[in-house]
Amino acid sequence: MKKSEFSFIGDIATMFSALPHHGFEPIGDDCTVVDMGDDAMVMTTDMVVEDVHFLRSASSAEEVGRKSLMVNLSDVAAMGARPVATLLSLALPESAQGEWAEGFMRGYYEASHEEGVALVGGDTTTSRDRITINVVAIGRAPKPNIKRRSAAVVGDIIAVTGKLGASSKGLVDIMLGDLNTVAACHHRIAQARIAEGIWLGAQSDVHAMMDISDGIASDIKHIMELSGVGAEIELKAIPTDYDIRFATAGGEDYELLLTVASDRFDSVKREFESQTGCPLTAIGRITNGGELRWTEDGATIEFNFEGFKHF
Amino acid sequence: MKKSEFSFIGDIATMFSALPHHGFEPIGDDCTVVDMGDDAMVMTTDMVVEDVHFLRSASSAEEVGRKSLMVNLSDVAAMGARPVATLLSLALPESAQGEWAEGFMRGYYEASHEEGVALVGGDTTTSRDRITINVVAIGRAPKPNIKRRSAAVVGDIIAVTGKLGASSKGLVDIMLGDLNTVAACHHRIAQARIAEGIWLGAQSDVHAMMDISDGIASDIKHIMELSGVGAEIELKAIPTDYDIRFATAGGEDYELLLTVASDRFDSVKREFESQTGCPLTAIGRITNGGELRWTEDGATIEFNFEGFKHF
Numbered sequence: 001m002k003k004s005e006f007s008f009i010g011d012i013a014t015m016f017s018a019l020p021h022h023g024f025e026p027i028g029d030d031c032t033v034v035d036m037g038d039d040a041m042v043m044t045t046d047m048v049v050e051d052v053h054f055l056r057s058a059s060s061a062e063e064v065g066r067k068s069l070m071v072n073l074s075d076v077a078a079m080g081a082r083p084v085a086t087l088l089s090l091a092l093p094e095s096a097q098g099e100w101a102e103g104f105m106r107g108y109y110e111a112s113h114e115e116g117v118a119l120v121g122g123d124t125t126t127s128r129d130r131i132t133i134n135v136v137a138i139g140r141a142p143k144p145n146i147k148r149r150s151a152a153v154v155g156d157i158i159a160v161t162g163k164l165g166a167s168s169k170g171l172v173d174i175m176l177g178d179l180n181t182v183a184a185c186h187h188r189i190a191q192a193r194i195a196e197g198i199w200l201g202a203q204s205d206v207h208a209m210m211d212i213s214d215g216i217a218s219d220i221k222h223i224m225e226l227s228g229v230g231a232e233i234e235l236k237a238i239p240t241d242y243d244i245r246f247a248t249a250g251g252e253d254y255e256l257l258l259t260v261a262s263d264r265f266d267s268v269k270r271e272f273e274s275q276t277g278c279p280l281t282a283i284g285r286i287t288n289g290g291e292l293r294w295t296e297d298g299a300t301i302e303f304n305f306e307g308f309k310h311f
Numbered sequence: 312m313k314k315s316e317f318s319f320i321g322d323i324a325t326m327f328s329a330l331p332h333h334g335f336e337p338i339g340d341d342c343t344v345v346d347m348g349d350d351a352m353v354m355t356t357d358m359v360v361e362d363v364h365f366l367r368s369a370s371s372a373e374e375v376g377r378k379s380l381m382v383n384l385s386d387v388a389a390m391g392a393r394p395v396a397t398l399l400s401l402a403l404p405e406s407a408q409g410e411w412a413e414g415f416m417r418g419y420y421e422a423s424h425e426e427g428v429a430l431v432g433g434d435t436t437t438s439r440d441r442i443t444i445n446v447v448a449i450g451r452a453p454k455p456n457i458k459r460r461s462a463a464v465v466g467d468i469i470a471v472t473g474k475l476g477a478s479s480k481g482l483v484d485i486m487l488g489d490l491n492t493v494a495a496c497h498h499r500i501a502q503a504r505i506a507e508g509i510w511l512g513a514q515s516d517v518h519a520m521m522d523i524s525d526g527i528a529s530d531i532k533h534i535m536e537l538s539g540v541g542a543e544i545e546l547k548a549i550p551t552d553y554d555i556r557f558a559t560a561g562g563e564d565y566e567l568l569l570t571v572a573s574d575r576f577d578s579v580k581r582e583f584e585s586q587t588g589c590p591l592t593a594i595g596r597i598t599n600g601g602e603l604r605w606t607e608d609g610a611t612i613e614f615n616f617e618g619f620k621h622f
Contacts, residue, residue, distance in 0.1 A: 008412065008435055015420050016430040022395035022451075024431040032398070032431040036347050047400040047434045047445060084333035087343070089358040089445050101319065109326055119327040120335040120343040123358045124319055127441070134358060134400050134434075134445035140333075 028226055029148050030075040030210055031139065040146050042139045044075040050131040058174050059188050061100045064133070065107025067190045071213070072137035073115060074192035074254045078211035080147040080201020081139030083194065085118040089134040091127035100131075115194055145201035147209035147258070152227035156207055156259035156286040159269070160216065161193050161278050165242040168215070168250025183242065192254050196276050200256065205264035212257050215249045216283075217303075219257055220292060230291045233284035235303065248303075259286055339537055340459050341386040341521055342450070351457050353450045355386040361442040369485050370499050372411045375444070376418025378501045382524070383448035384426060385503035385565045389522035391458040391512020392450030394505060396429040400445040402438035411442075426505055456512035458520035458569070463538035467518055467570035469595040470580070472504050475527065476553040479561025494553065504567050507587050511567065516575035523568050526560045527594075528603075528614075530568055535601060543604045544595035546614065559614075570597055 013027045025033045031042035048068045050056065059067075069086065076083040088108065092101055112119060117137075170187030178184060192211070200206045208223045216238075220231050240247035260268050262285070269280045287293070294303035324338045336344045342353035359379045361367065370378075380397065387394040399419065403412055423430060428448075481498030489495060503522070511517045519534045527549075531542050551558035571579050573596070580591045598604070605614035 012416060012430065012433075015416065016423065019423060019429050020427050021429050021431075024396050024429055027430075027432060032396075034396075034431075041352075043398065043432060043447075043449075045398045045400050045432055045434050045445070045447060047402050047436050047443070049402045049436055049438045049443070051439050052402075052437055085335050085343075085345075087354065087356045087447065089356050091358050091360045091363075091443055105323060105326065112327065112330060116331050118330050118332050118335055119323065119338075120332075120345075121338060121354060121356055122320075122323075123356050123445075125358050125360055126363055127360045127443070128362050130439060130441070132358070132360070132402055132438070132443040132445075134356070134443075136354075136356060136398065136447050138354075 028150070030078045031081070033079070033146060036140070038142060039140050040081070040143045042076055042079045042081045042141070042146070043136060044072055045134060045136045046072050046075070048133040056100070058179060061103030062107030063188045065104040066111045067188070068133045068135050069108050069111045070190040070192045071254065072135045073117065073194055074190070074211045076137045076139035077192055077194040077197025078209055078256055079139065079141070080145040080197060080209060081141035082198050083115060083117050083137055083139045085120045085138045086112070087136040088119060088122040090122070090124045091132040092124070093127050093129050093131065096131050141201055144204070147201055147206060148226070149208055149210050149223045150226040152208035152223050152229050152259040152286045153261070154229055154286055154288050155262050157262050157265040157282045158220070158231060158233065158284040158286060159258055159260055159265070159280050159282050160212070160239065161196055161256045161280055163239045163241060164212065164216065164253050164255060165240040165246030165250050167252040168246045169242040187252065190252065190254050193256050193278065196272070196278050197256055199272060199276055200258060203268055205261040205268050207259045207261065209256060209258040212253045212255045214251045216257055217248045223257070223259065224290060224292065227286070228290070230287040230289040230293070231284055232287050232293045232295060234295045234298070235301070236296060237281065237283045239279065239281045339461070341389045342392070344390070344457060347451070349453060350451050351392070351454045353387055353390045353392045353452070353457065354447060355383055356445060356447045357383050357386070359444040359446070369490060372414030373418030374499045376415040377422045378499070379444045379446050380419050380422045381501040381503045382565065383446045384428065384505055385501070385522045387448050387450035388503055388505040388508025389520055389567055390450065390452070391456040391508060391520060392452035393509050394426060394428050394448055394450045396431045396449045397423070398447040399430060399433040401433070401435045402443040403435070404438050404440050404442065407442050452512055455515070458512055458517060459537070460519055460521050460534045461537040463519035463534050463540050463570040463597045464572070465540055465597055465599050466573050467597040468573050468576040468593045469531070469542060469544065469597060470569055470571055470576070470591050470593050471523070471527065471550065471566050472507055472589050472591055473566040474550045474552060475523065475564050475566060476551040476557035476561050478563040479557045480553040498563065501563065501565050503565050504589065507589050508567055510583060510587055511569060514579055516572040516579050518570045518572065520567060520569040523564045523566045525562045527568055528559045531603060534568070534570065535603065538597070541598040541600040541602045541604070542595055543598050543606060545609070546605060546607045546612070548592065548594045550590065550592045
């Protein structure tokens with residue numbers, strides 16, 4: 001966008017900050033949070049646009065349906081909440097109204113079924129030539145489970161679930177015409193860390209958490225800014241099967257990025273891996289001050305990759 | 312759409328009916344309803360597409376911003392709830408990113424400010440050539456205030472707020488190049504009946520309620536179907552300044568359509584009009600059986616206009 005997304009969102013947030021909040025927390029996390037007594041409800045929304053986020057020639061309708069849901073469930077689980085319901089809006093050109101729409105709904109339904117998530121509302125309309133999808137995901141959690149970007153503490157271990165970089169390597173494969181590599185499948189079928197996010201939400205030793213949608217090089221900065229801290233990340237510790245640039249600056253991994261009380265990290269890791277079967281890897285540490293420092297074998301290096309920008 | 316919107320939505324609702332509902336009511340009303348203890352929370356979403364719902368040449372960016380919000384607040388108020396917050400997703404082509412986006416946000420902000428509604432989340436992205444807007448509106452009300460389409464009772468008076476037909480007459484004016492008639496302004500600046508919906512929500516003598524988005528000829532059928540009743544409407548009773556076809560089959564009036572216990576209608580009307588300054592007009596009666604009967608001076612007539620179809 002002409003104005004960067006973050007600046008435009010920042011302007012909007014400032015503009016609306018004077019209005020009454022009615023119990024909703026201000027914008028800043030993966031989800032907005034609203035108080036429901038013992039529980040909190042969280043809500044998030046993502047818009048998926050044809051020829052910006054997917055190509056009809058490269059992804060099946062089922063895959064687009066599945067991924068449109070998963071990227072939203074990922075934001076809910078990244079708050080430590082259980083996804084319970086979604087609202088789906090579809091703008092479909094004539095060319096997508098029969099078979100494509102049915103395929104999309106099959107993919108969306110199958111993923112909803114796997115995760116036990118209801119579809120509770122939506123809107124369908126026509127469009128002139130391209131598909132636009134908007135999903136809202138709603139989650140619930142006991143209030144203490146909600147994990148915010150603002151909760152990192154100096155000394156915390158920075159950790160990530162799974163392995164990074166496959167999705168952006170897969171996007172490159174797809175752009176080069178290679179639709180069926182392992183990495184390309186990762187990109188096409190986003191798998192959110194839902195059970196993992198819920199489990200981590202219940203651990204009081206987990207402090208800040210978010211999902212990795214733009215790459216850790218960009219996403220860690222949100223935690224730094226909202227927590228008022230710095231960070232140090234060891235490149236060789238980052239779990240990946242691909243080039244380190246995909247693993248740090250590549251988007252759409254939908255793994256979780258979190259900070260954990262340092263003296264409790266080993267036991268959280270052990271328990272997490274045994275409960276979920278998903279690896280949890282320490283990649284760095286929360287520091288004083290506002291700097292992001294990259295190291296390689298412990299030595300500070302210059303590393304200026306920014307996270308993935310959609311525009 | 313190739314499949315009509317209602318059939319596609321019906322298929323989707325059937326497909327998802329087996330999934331757990333997590334306390335959300337099934338699809339069917341203007342909003343989905345979720346239990347929050349003493350209160351209920353309601354949620355609705357609408358997608359607004361360039362060259363389908365608006366033309367950049369005929370509506371200012373401010374007007375599109377205002378209307379995108381108002382059509383959603385109308386759905387919330389039509390449930391008897393107070394709108395408290397919205398989520399806004401915007402897909403903007405390059406040509407709409409500077410001035411147009413700022414104008415849109417001004418219109419959206421001003422209407423949010425008037426109604427005391429927070430903006431609590433959203434998404435912005437780029438698109439290839441056309442604007443798509445998705446708004447989610449959230450409302451709250453004490454549980455007994457929530458008005459459903461399924462609550463009409465045989466013998467109820469059918470009533471409408473305000474006057475009907477201006478918006479669709481205005482759309483015709485606009486299509487003929489006449490952008491500044493009174494009717495065209497009605498179409499461009501949708502004004503939802505928010506205070507009116509909240510007031511009516513608090514009356515136990517008001518049974519079913521919904522907003523008029525597709526015209527009463529189409530919208531009354533939702534109340535009939537979900538309440539398992541019929542209806543009789545007197546054409547000459549319909550309050551309008553325009554041709555009766557605009558007032559019955561024209562869309563986007565955003566007035567309220569409601570049913571009221573017949574022996575209480577006069578007192579509800581008197582109190583409503585004195586509190587809100589908005590007229591409330593009886594136009595018919597809920598009947599036994601599933602038929603919709605139109606009368607003119609009490610005599611049954613053939614009248615087959617269907618409500619406005621967006622596609």
